Amino acid sequence: MPDTGRTDATKTLNSPSDSSVPLIVVRPNPGGFGAEITGLDLAAPLDPETRHALKAALARHAVLWFPDQPLSHEALEAFTLTWGAFGRDPYIKPLDAHPHVLEVRRDPDETASVFGGAWHSDWSFEPEPPSLTILHAKVIPPTGGDTLFADGRAAWRALSPAFQAMLAPLRAIHSASRPYGAGGFYAQEKGRTGMTILPSPEADRTTTHPLVRRHPLTGEPALFINPVYTLSVDGFSPEESGALLGFLFAHMTKEPFVYRHRWAPNMLTLWDNRCCLHNATGGYDGYARVLHRTTVAGDAPMPLKERGLN
Ligand code: SIN
Numbered sequence: 001m002p003d004t005g006r007t008d009a010t011k012t013l014n015s016p017s018d019s020s021v022p023l024i025v026v027r028p029n030p031g032g033f034g035a036e037i038t039g040l041d042l043a044a045p046l047d048p049e050t051r052h053a054l055k056a057a058l059a060r061h062a063v064l065w066f067p068d069q070p071l072s073h074e075a076l077e078a079f080t081l082t083w084g085a086f087g088r089d090p091y092i093k094p095l096d097a098h099p100h101v102l103e104v105r106r107d108p109d110e111t112a113s114v115f116g117g118a119w120h121s122d123w124s125f126e127p128e129p130p131s132l133t134i135l136h137a138k139v140i141p142p143t144g145g146d147t148l149f150a151d152g153r154a155a156w157r158a159l160s161p162a163f164q165a166m167l168a169p170l171r172a173i174h175s176a177s178r179p180y181g182a183g184g185f186y187a188q189e190k191g192r193t194g195m196t197i198l199p200s201p202e203a204d205r206t207t208t209h210p211l212v213r214r215h216p217l218t219g220e221p222a223l224f225i226n227p228v229y230t231l232s233v234d235g236f237s238p239e240e241s242g243a244l245l246g247f248l249f250a251h252m253t254k255e256p257f258v259y260r261h262r263w264a265p266n267m268l269t270l271w272d273n274r275c276c277l278h279n280a281t282g283g284y285d286g287y288a289r290v291l292h293r294t295t296v297a298g299d300a301p302m303p304l305k306e307r308g309l310n
Pocket of ligand 1: 146
């Protein structure tokens with residue numbers, strides 16, 4: 001079971017009066033960031049009410065996990081498509097015959113670093129980064145291998161109004177170069193991992209995004225920077241940029257904004273890249289860890305307007 005420190009607070013999002021609709025139980029973490037969902041079978045088609053309930057839960061909690069959901073690749077693909085079109089997943093070879101499914105894999109004897117083992121938001125270097133990532137657990141080690149999530153909305157809300165006003169108009173420069181560039185991190189580790197990572201000179205391209213983005217569905221602002229893909233603040237000197245980003249990265253990943261997710265085989269976890277960061281942890285050398293991952297296409301991040309910072 002995930003280490004959620006959850007309360008008994010449960011709530012059903014379906015209409016209790018309609019006995020033909022199964023009840024979905026949403027069990028939020030105490031802080032409201034992350035929630036467990038039970039009461040449905042993700043391998044079966046989801047009716048419109050259930051989809052609506054899941055979308056509402058995601059808008060509120062940003063990370064949702066569904067225990068005990070054995071899924072074929074086809075069922076994972078079908079569930080992904082209930083959220084939108086597949087996202088583009090560069091730099092990693094997908095499964096043969098499943099071009100939208102990546103295998104996140106670490107073998108027991110592997111010496112490479114943990115894939116995704118630093119705070120990031122998936123593919124934030126893309127002009128239209130994926131809105132959601134879906135990860136389905138197949139093999140989970142007996143210890144270690146948790147995923148950390150950080151809530152960029154709560155981190156934004158905790159800043160002073162004066163600091164928010166300074167950040168709101170800024171743009172940040174993102175690139176895949178550090179991990180996936182020809183001289184990047186994964187190029188150095190080639191051959192040491194069971195995953196096929198495809199470093200490329202294309203990874204050196206840069207994109208700018210608002211440093212604070214407004215969520216297209218909820219309207220909520222969230223800090224949208226991360227230490228893997230965000231290189232600098234547009235227009236700032238390297239020193240200024242380093243100081244500001246260093247402060248913000250430390251702020252965003254403070255304990256009150258972080259949820260530690262403990263996996264179990266067949267658990268599916270879904271998160272919103274538009275408002276949270278994640279970080280895969282290690283601590284399971286000698287054991288395998290295998291999960292299957294899809295993404296859902298997203299939009300170009302929307303800036304905050306000059307007025308209405310909140
Ligand atoms: C990822 O960054 O997508 C991998 C997360 C994990 O393996 O926990």
